[in-house]
Amino acid sequence: MQVWHSEEDIPSELGRTVVTMGIFDGVHKGHRAVLAKTVAEAKARGVMSVALTFDPHPATVHNPDSPIHLVATLGDRLDRLAAAGIDATFVQHYTLEYAQASPREFVANQLVGQLHAEAIVVGQDARFGKGNVGDGDMLRALGSKLGFSVYLVSDVGDDAGHRWSSTRVRELLSMGDVSGAAMVLGRPHRIRGEVVHGFQRGRELGFPTANLTGDNLGEVPADGVYAGWLVRRVPASSAAEYLPAAISVGTNPQFDGVERTVEAHVLGRSDLNLYGESVAIDFIERLRPMFSFGSLDELLVQMDEDLRGTAEVLGVPTAGRVDPKKIKAI
Incomplete structure (x- = not known):
């Protein structure tokens, strides 16, 4: 074109x-x-x-x-x-x-x-x-x-009388209804940005994440944890690689965060070096809202459950936390 x-x-x-x-x-x-x-x-x-x-x-x-x-x-x-x-x-x-x-x-x-x-x-x-x-x-x-x-x-829409429009997509995303947004879009909702350095709390816990921040990512869904895909270009190739990911959107209230970020943990991977890469995030399903827990152990239990839920939604093998000592970068 x-x-x-x-x-x-x-x-x-x-x-x-x-x-x-x-x-x-x-x-x-x-x-x-x-x-x-x-x-x-x-x-x-x-x-x-x-x-x-x-x-x-x-x-x-x-x-x-x-x-x-x-x-x-x-x-x-x-x-x-x-x-x-x-x-x-x-x-x-x-x-x-x-x-x-x-x-x-x-x-x-x-x-x-x-x-x-x-x-x-x-x-x-x-x-x-x-x-x-x-x-x-x-x-x-x-x-x-x-x-x-x-x-x-003529206008087209769903059986409930909602007209398909960009405004409707934004409404659904503001509620975290990424599967509803996908019905209007005809595909998963996607944002795109460059992977930047974060606080690296996740890697210390066995959940290394690719962090995206900024105002030009596209419409970021409501705070919460989602199942989805991290999409990257294969180095030295024009092919796309889809990596199953548990995605966190929010300010990280467990650690009194202030800046709203998107963090994607690729299931089972400790070998990725994505810093500086432009990647896309496809949102498939919201797993839960974002909230803080009474202790770090409670958080880890929930994060383990998030990994299982992500694997189930995406139809991929379940993967647990990775060994922090084996994490190269992300």
């Missing part, structure tokens, strides 16, 4: 296209219905399929004091747009100045003028232009005047 960040990146020989637009945060099932229609229509017409997305998130630009935590990083978003079959994605740098374009200016200048749209595919809830006053009906009216076709894709 081609990725364009400015008009200069767009090939000069670009022909007509089928365009879809949106933030596509998480690229959930609702997004994929729109993307599938975009790709199918482009193939039927023999033209390129193009997605217009925005970075940073418009809500963060308009309300900087209440920034949106993205469900997925921009890199993962682009990977998933490519996996959906999109031929090219234009990443529009979103600013307050850019947001001043009227609906007609936005459609005529960017979608039709810059991206050469002969057809536009959006969800039925799409909004665009200054103040988000543009909608599906306005898009159809503009299509009649400017000469492009419009396809509105």
Whole structure:
């Protein structure tokens, strides 16, 4: 998939296209219905399929004091747009100045003028232009005047009436319901970050962990202990390695922690050296909330149970604590 960040990146020989637009945060099932229609229509017409997305998130630009935590990083978003079959994605740098374009200016200048749209595919809830006053009906009216076709894709959701959306994913993650979030996403929820040095308390107890911190990991679920996978690139290879992990999210109240971190213990491994690596964490199921215990022995008993629970959820062999003397690094 081609990725364009400015008009200069767009090939000069670009022909007509089928365009879809949106933030596509998480690229959930609702997004994929729109993307599938975009790709199918482009193939039927023999033209390129193009997605217009925005970075940073418009809500963060308009309300900087209440920034949106993205469900997925921009890199993962682009990977998933490519996996959906999109031929090219234009990443529009979103600013307050850019947001001043009227609906007609936005459609005529960017979608039709810059991206050469002969057809536009959006969800039925799409909004665009200054103040988000543009909608599906306005898009159809503009299509009649400017000469492009419009396809509105109906909302999709679950049997309980919840519409699949990035907002819904965030709601579920805020409750620790990572399996519910996976139903909307169509895959496990993933965060990504660089492994950094922690306090190394876990390795002293036989539970070495890969520690991730920072504000750019993606949407971190509610505090608790989870079963999941640590995903890393195999050194000197493009292949991905999935390692079963017990994942702790929180401030570590047992040791009066303050900073919220994500710590992943790979079951049974004492030989990993992950410092400085960019890894992903896939959350599969929440095992329990985060709380402190009356003694270190009580904590260790619960951590042993967490390892058993993780192995059961993931369908892998059970592994106990590792020998602290054999831990190389993590």
